[in-house]
Amino acid sequence: MTTTRTMNTFLSKSRYMLGLQCPKALWLNNYRPELKDEVSDSQEAVFQSGTDVGVLAREIFPGGVEIPYDGLTTTEQLARTRQLLDNGVTTLYEAAFSHDGVFVKVDLLHKGRGGWELHEVKGSTGMKSVYLDDIAVQYHVVTGAGVPLRYAGLVHVNNQYVRQGGVDVQQLFTRQDLTENVVDRQDEVRDRVAQLQDMLTDEIPNVVIGPHCYNPYGCPFHGHCWAHVPSPSVFDLRSYGKPDPFTFYREGLVRYTELPLDRLGWRQRQQVEAHLNQSQQVDQAAVGQFLGTLTYPLSFLDFETTFMTPVPLFNGTRPYQQVPFQYSLHIIREEGGEVEHHAWLAAADEDNPAAGLLTSLLAALPETGAIIAWNKVFESRILGELGDRFRKLAPEVAAVRERLVDLMIPFRNRAVYDWQMHGSASLKSVLPALIPELSYDGLEIADGGTAASSWLRMRTTDDPTEREAINSNLLEYCHLDTLAMVRILGWLRERVG
Ligand code: SF4
Incomplete structure (x- = not known):
């Protein structure tokens, strides 16, 4: 050229x-x-x-x-x-x-x-x-x-x-x-x-896409150089391990239809086959075993937290520590019982959101039963940091952490896999695949990052109407996170009878 x-x-x-x-x-x-x-x-x-x-x-x-x-x-x-x-x-x-x-x-x-x-x-x-x-x-x-x-x-x-x-x-x-x-x-x-x-005095150098497109920084020309890669492609395979997707790419094996199944890991193969057949797989025994670990009352918990900022936003916190400013909690006290909802969101002028959140949460949680989270590592870490900060409440917090159960497990282990999850076990991928009528589409706040930036905005705006709107958008978003878990658990129960 x-x-x-x-x-x-x-x-x-x-x-x-x-x-x-x-x-x-x-x-x-x-x-x-x-x-x-x-x-x-x-x-x-x-x-x-x-x-x-x-x-x-x-x-x-x-x-x-x-x-x-x-x-x-x-x-x-x-x-x-x-x-x-x-x-x-x-x-x-x-x-x-x-x-x-x-x-x-x-x-x-x-x-x-x-x-x-x-x-x-x-x-x-x-x-x-x-x-x-x-x-x-x-x-x-x-x-x-x-x-x-x-x-x-x-x-x-x-x-x-x-x-x-x-x-x-x-x-x-x-x-x-x-x-x-x-x-x-x-x-x-x-x-x-x-x-x-x-x-720079010469023509454009001939460089093909590779790991250097991400490392050490995301390249600003990604969209241009990667435009020829179809969707889905070998780069959409999750947990690909070895050989890496660029090995396939260099061999001209990019589309799912081109990929040699015998060179893929079992999760990759499941992802490709499910996609090509547009199918869903449920391992009833594994799901049944998971459901058998749950004891009533069931609590479904989700936190929203601040961004990981280099400068700590609040007293008692370290750089990049995420501080919870909101929780949503659904509770089902007995089998077939009503679904209750509790929520707490730090006020715009709250000086120390973690203290208020922890007090409210400990009062709202039942004293026994499973506390269900999606990817419980996150909720457990946040609770652990709260226990470290508020030492008097540490034993109660530790007991709550002990009761955490991860609803992501059957999906992460691929006991349940739907082609529309596209290899991901995140709540945002599983929910639309299993329960399409319950959707984040149309919400003003539809992800954790936007929730974090919205809450900071709520703290700084002088406009009471905007503050009120953010407040209700945050409540609506976090509510959906725990309601989604309630519905997904119901879906699992239906599948295994
Ligand atoms: S996306 Fe960026 S790093 Fe990758 S080949 Fe293109 S210009 Fe190079």
Whole structure:
């Protein structure tokens, strides 16, 4: 293919990192940016969270000067940085440098006693190998631009930090010195920069899809490069193990009709065969055995929790800890009995939602019987963290955890499988396959992520009508999660008589 284009070998740090992941992605970014996928709300939330962490980390070196992105061209950002350095400023946020055809912005540049330090801020709770490439290219550019660095390292979130009152920035973050590793990589960085710039003077590189499309980051050109993959395909098989789907893909075995069943695991084979026959399978003995473990009264429990935020939202919580702000509870006290419903949702101004939730839940739960959850690992973890926080209630919480039963088990074990589950045992996959009339379609809030962001929105909006609407949407959504379990249990009972 011959492309008419204006040469664009410009590299920023993010373009350099994209090129390391896949040269084709960098080429598309520079010449065909319109082919990028739309940024989803959840990706936007991740970007925003990264920005918020970066801004907070500035307090490690307070009193610095920011070189903003907005309103300044890259040339102006470079000139502003140079001017501030010439004026003797010793702490800069987002300082801009250019060297060797690469433009970078440094999260924190600080002049300590021994000289200049470069700090890259990440919202993660530890080191990842990709960060070394990130910091190494910054080191290459900053030192090449005439600022000698005595230190280059990572600032990441300390997952042991427990918030008490305001955020203690010095405790929230941990620093990791990577200077030696980064210096060792400088020859490699120079070579890679040259290779990528060279690649950008040529036609689009021929790169086929592979694990690099996801690793270390989701590629923004996924939709473009993967458009030829049919649906369903080998990539939709769950728990595929070995050989991996790319092995089949490279052999031209992509559609379900093309896949050699003898090379698939039993779950994969079940998924393919059920799909091709549009069939449903129920292992009555296994389902019956599972149902035999349930004792009345039956309680069906579901929590909604906050996002995993790097900065703890509430006192007594750690980074990325999910705090429950809502539960829904259906109860059937005896066989053939009425279905009761209980719910609790933290008010918009609730200071500590976990305390109110736990008190309400312990009062509402029957003292005996099975407590049914979907993927009980989650509910058990949340309860365990509540027990850790509210020590006086810990024995009661522990007893509740003991009674948890996972309704996902017959589906995860494939004792029940319907082709419309598409290999998944999630509630959102099982419910429409078995009970299509009970649906999340049409709900304003239809997933946990939206529930979490809606609750945060409810806390910040000044509009009482919006607050009221979110409140009722949250109640409706969480109610459906537990009602779905009631109905699915009923479905299982009918199937085994
Ligand atoms: S989707 Fe995969 S092959 Fe395509 S540009 Fe991205 S990483 Fe490269």
